[in-house]
Amino acid sequence: MSITVVIADDQLMLRAGLRMVIETEPDLTVVGEAGDGAEAVSVVRRLRPDVVLMDIAMPRQDGLSATRALLAAPHPPRIIVLTTFDTDENLYRALRAGASGFLLKVSSPEHLITAIRVVAGGEALLDPAVTTRVISAFAGRPGPAPPPELGELTPRETDVLRLLARGRSNAEIAAGLGVGEATVKTHVARVLMKLGLRDRVQAVVYAYESGLVRAGDGVTGQ
Template sequence: MVADDQAMIRAGLRLVVETEPDLQVVGEATDGLEAVALARRTRPDVVLMDIAMPRLDGLAAARELLATPAPPRIIMLTTFDTDDNLYAALRVGASGFLLKVSPPEQLVAAIRVVAAGEALLDPAVTTRVIATFTAQPPPRRPVELDRLTPRELEVLTLMARGRSNAEIAAALVVGEATVKTHVARVLMKLDLRDRVQAVVYAYESGLVRAGQAS
C-alpha cells in the first residue's frame, strides 16, 4: 500500500511496484487517517508511508498501525530535512526508511527485504539520523547487555555501524549462516523485534557512539 499526499509520488511508486510480477499495490492513501483505515481494510504486507501528510502525519499513522494485531511492515519515505521524524519512526517500530529519490531498483529491493521480515536502513541517512539524536553523554550501560556473549556484542556493534550480514561475516571471518544465528540470538536476548530496533538500542545504550570509527 502507498500513502503519500502527492499524486505524482503515488503514481510513480505504483508504476515502479507494479512493473514487478510478484508485487501489487492494493491501495493508495492521501493522508494518515486514510492510510490507517485503508491498511486495516486491505491488510497489505508492506506500507510505503510518507512522513509529512495532512490530517494525520505518517509517524502517527505508523504508530497506530503498528499497535494493531499482525501489523504491516512499514517503510517510511522521506527527505533529508526530516531527521527528527526519522529517528522517532525507528523508535516507533518502522521497518526502515528510504529517500524519495532512491532509484527504482532500491525501492523494489527494500520492499522484498521488509516483506521477508528483515529491516532496512538506508546508509545515506542512517549515520546522520543517529548522530543527531545520540549526541549526548553516554548513558549508563544497560544490564541487558550482559546477556550477550562477546561475539554477540561484536555482531550488535557491527549491525549498528550499518554492516550487512555478509560484511559482518567477512569482518569476523565466519560464515553468513553463523552471523544470522548471532543476530537472531541478539534480538531474542534483548527482546527486540528486528534489526532496526537493534541499531537504535545499540546507540541509545551507549554501546556505539556517533562518530566512532567503523
C-alpha cells in the same frame, strides 16, 4: 504469492510513480493508496496489505503517528518509511515509531523493489544514508548507563550488535569478523532474542540509546 502494497503519500504524482514502478514486478501488487495518515490507517486496516510505503509529512495525521497506530494493532503490516530528511529529530522519531525499512525518496527503483521484498520477508532494511544520519542524530545525546541485559550478550554478539548499528549487512559483518554469513545470521537472531528486539532497525536504535555505540566509536573486527 503476490506481495500486497499500500502507498501513503500526499503527492499524487509520487504515488502514481511508485505504483508504476512496483507493478512492473509480477510478484508485487499495489492494492490501495492514501493521501494522508488518517486515510492510510483506514485503508491499511481495511485491505490488510503486507507492506506499507509511508511518507512522514502528510496532512491530518502524519506518517509517524499513523505508523505507531498501525503497529500497535494485531497483525500489523511491515512499514517502509519514505523520507527526505526534514530534520534529524523526525528521523529519530521515525526510528522509534518502529518501521521496518527506511528509504530516501530519491532511491532507485531497484532499491525500492528490493526493500519491499526484504521487509515482506520479515527482515529490516536501512538506507546507508539513513544510518549516517542516525549516527549524527545521536552524536550530541548524553550517554546513558548500559542496561543490564547487555551483559547477557557474548563478546562476539556484542561485536555483531555494534556492526548492525553501523548499518552493516550480514555479508559485511561476516567479512569484518572473519566468519561465515550463516554464523552471523545465528548471532543476529540471538542478539534480537536476548534483547527482546523485533528486527535490525530496533537493534540500531537500541545500540545507540543504550550507549553501546556512539558517533566516532571504533568497532571491533573492522
